[in-house]
Amino acid sequence: SDSDESVFVDEQGRLHLKIRKIGNKWWSAEVCSIGFTQHGPHIFHVASPLDNLDAHVVLGLFVFSTNKVNDVYPEIDFEATTWNNTHNGNNAQFVVQPYNRPNMTNIYHFLIDDDRPTTHIFDWQPSQVAFESFYGAGVVPATEDDRIFDDVYTGPDNPDPANHLRVHMNLWLSDEQSNSGNHMPANPNIDPAEIEVIISSVELPEITPCMDFNLTRPILLTPEKRAATNDATPLFTWSGVENVTYTLQLASDKRFTTIIQEFSGIVGTSFTPAMPLSDGQIFWRVRAVNCAWDTSAWSKSRDVTVDTIPPPAPNMLSPSDGETVVGSPRFLSWDKLNDVGMYEIRLDTHNPIMPNAILVTKNKYKLPGPLLPTTYFWQVRAKDEAGNWGEWTPVHSMFIQSSPNEALILNRFTTATPTLTWNNFSGAVRYEIQVSETAKFREIAFTAEVAALSITTPPLHDGVWYMRIRPKFADSSAGQWNSGEAFIIDTT
Known part of the structure; x- marks a missing residue:
């Protein structure tokens, strides 16, 4: 009283x-x-x-x-x-x-x-x-x-x-x-x-007097508005002024009629709750308090969603498990999951599958080029907006069978660093080489310029690759690219 x-x-x-x-x-x-x-x-x-x-x-x-x-x-x-x-x-x-x-x-x-x-x-x-x-x-x-x-x-x-x-x-x-x-x-x-x-x-010893410090309304920094996090003890930060403490309020509604927790006497412009917050949407705001207990206006509020529950493994769609694919599939696909921002795919000719970190944002993956005529294994997992990775799907297999009308690829290498060769072009002083996983060379995996008639590539993964070459002349002009040639890397 x-x-x-x-x-x-x-x-x-x-x-x-x-x-x-x-x-x-x-x-x-x-x-x-x-x-x-x-x-x-x-x-x-x-x-x-x-x-x-x-x-x-x-x-x-x-x-x-x-x-x-x-x-x-x-x-x-x-x-x-x-x-x-x-x-x-x-x-x-x-x-x-x-x-x-x-x-x-x-x-x-x-x-x-x-x-x-x-x-x-x-x-x-x-x-x-x-x-x-x-x-x-x-x-x-x-x-x-x-x-x-x-x-x-x-x-x-x-x-x-x-x-x-x-x-x-x-x-x-x-x-x-x-x-x-x-x-x-x-x-x-x-x-x-x-x-x-x-x-x-x-x-008593000397008491530090309470000055009339500027009580500017704090500006919230992190988490961002409408952010999602899998950290149940997130770091809250804001901008402020010196010689004040802060009060942080967490509420279940944007009007702050239901306060979940209030933390007072915070020194500095950041705070991490000691106890984990419950999953769900949380609204937060901050105000400054000087040593005379005068308070600033509350900051504008923000909301953050705490989500510590990982997404389920998606249902794999195509190719189906054990399917024989004539030619090569263009896509791998699976069910779309809600609130998921990323998927990771593993694809290999070995089982257990070696991690190879193929990341996509949609529920399908476009293969960069033809697959070898052999058995492939693949699986998928999802990452939600809060950063939780889900469990991997069971491993599915598919057998790639060459199409009867498909031209055979004669150049097959059993090393990951093949030596590529070509014939001399009259008048050429150097040659420019490009290697890609796509026949149209949309993405170049390796390029070089040499005077010799051969080159050893850096390590390439197993699969179908494409090489093209063009001559370079003494006046620095270049000839046309050749039509390109496919080759296979198969180290298994």
């Missing part, structure tokens, strides 16, 4: 924090610094006795950041509470979060057993946090008898001031029933309608 009756500063400059029951609800109180604290001693002088707080009351004097580091909020606490009598008679503790490290190395329990005013200090330094509690209102205990507790934390969870920690002081009820209106304080000596703690003063 921010009511003047719940939290106020009296004429002596003391801070009053109250828990008040109004109707059937309990209202707690909290204050925090507008700016950010730094390394140094954080000293809290408490005027109220802490030895006999109700079992459900928690007084928190702490520094805290909303910017998670390794999924933990950076925080250093002093807390006066018995946590509903669960701490073996202790009623106070210092903590460097997270509290539940193995062997409880980040938490220090102790007992306040006197009703005198107390002082609680955590001296936050780069390499350690020194804790101290004592009776009295100085910066050191007046006598050793006044010392309640001291220790030093040197572990790995010491926060970094760069994560923007604020100073907080709060008073609240710890049990789950307190929000239902059914909870009544356990101590009969405490007025059940009002609980109060008075902080007489605090001494």
